[in-house]
Amino acid sequence: YVHTERSLSELTRVIGKMLGVAKGLGAEQFVGICTAAFRKATNGAKYLAGLCEQTGVRLKIVTQQQEALLGFATASSVAGDLAEHEIVAWDSGGGSFQVTGEWDGETHTWMRPVGSGVATAELVKGVMGKDFSQCPTPNPVSVTQAQGLAARLKKAIGPPPQWLTTKLAIRHVKLVGIGGDMSIFRLAEELCGKAVLTAPDVLLAVENMCGKTDRDLRTLEGVPAAQKMPHNVIPKLVLLYVVLDLTGAEAVDFRQCNGNLPGVFVSEDLWEGL
Numbered sequence: 001y002v003h004t005e006r007s008l009s010e011l012t013r014v015i016g017k018m019l020g021v022a023k024g025l026g027a028e029q030f031v032g033i034c035t036a037a038f039r040k041a042t043n044g045a046k047y048l049a050g051l052c053e054q055t056g057v058r059l060k061i062v063t064q065q066q067e068a069l070l071g072f073a074t075a076s077s078v079a080g081d082l083a084e085h086e087i088v089a090w091d092s093g094g095g096s097f098q099v100t101g102e103w104d105g106e107t108h109t110w111m112r113p114v115g116s117g118v119a120t121a122e123l124v125k126g127v128m129g130k131d132f133s134q135c136p137t138p139n140p141v142s143v144t145q146a147q148g149l150a151a152r153l154k155k156a157i158g159p160p161p162q163w164l165t166t167k168l169a170i171r172h173v174k175l176v177g178i179g180g181d182m183s184i185f186r187l188a189e190e191l192c193g194k195a196v197l198t199a200p201d202v203l204l205a206v207e208n209m210c211g212k213t214d215r216d217l218r219t220l221e222g223v224p225a226a227q228k229m230p231h232n233v234i235p236k237l238v239l240l241y242v243v244l245d246l247t248g249a250e251a252v253d254f255r256q257c258n259g260n261l262p263g264v265f266v267s268e269d270l271w272e273g274l
Helices: 005-024 036-040 044-055 064-078 116-127 143-157 162-168 184-192 199-209 214-218 224-228 230-247 261-266
Strands: 031-034 058-061 087-092 097-103 106-112 174-179 252-256
Touching (some): 064 087, 064 252, 087 162, 097 162, 184 224, 184 230, 214 230
Parallel strands (some): 087 174, 174 252
């Protein structure tokens, strides 16, 4: 995986736009974190240096463990109605997911290098046997192909740790999914019409989306997450279903946020020296 000059230019533009908004609101200090896309890229560090130079923002590549802790801090912030010991945070992006919670007085994390982008590539290459560079979308996806992806993802992810399944079995504990407008949770919320999502809810959504083309999904009323990114609708939903099924969670409670921004905001080590 390699970042291109085109992606550097686009990301510089986006960060510049966000800086303008932040400064307009009175912000004076700026930091940012870089996750799986930078961890996996062979030129991630070099690319990051260029971004820092062009934007003037302190950007840092964080480990998956650090990302998990930021996700837990974010979930604790946006789920203010819950105590920290009642929260298991689930942060799922394009290249990885992290599930984090407190158990036996310590913070534990289940981390897997599987995200919506990885699931999309697995569907195209592994299930359909196509060249991902020549076939950027898997749509339309059949029910059989979606089932094949689920089987492959279950094998790739593997069983969850005992601390997680034990904690999720406690009645007052909630699995809290965090993410923005394009997250797997937001997509499922828009399709299911509710923020608290069970495995059967998501499975029904998968079945309803099978057979649809990119054009169908781009015109799907009331579902911006599908309209903007039709190519990974099925992979996102299947990944969501698989993790719910593997953990045995009763449901995931989606709390919307802008990435791990709340966690970054309260993490003092990221701001030291500014």
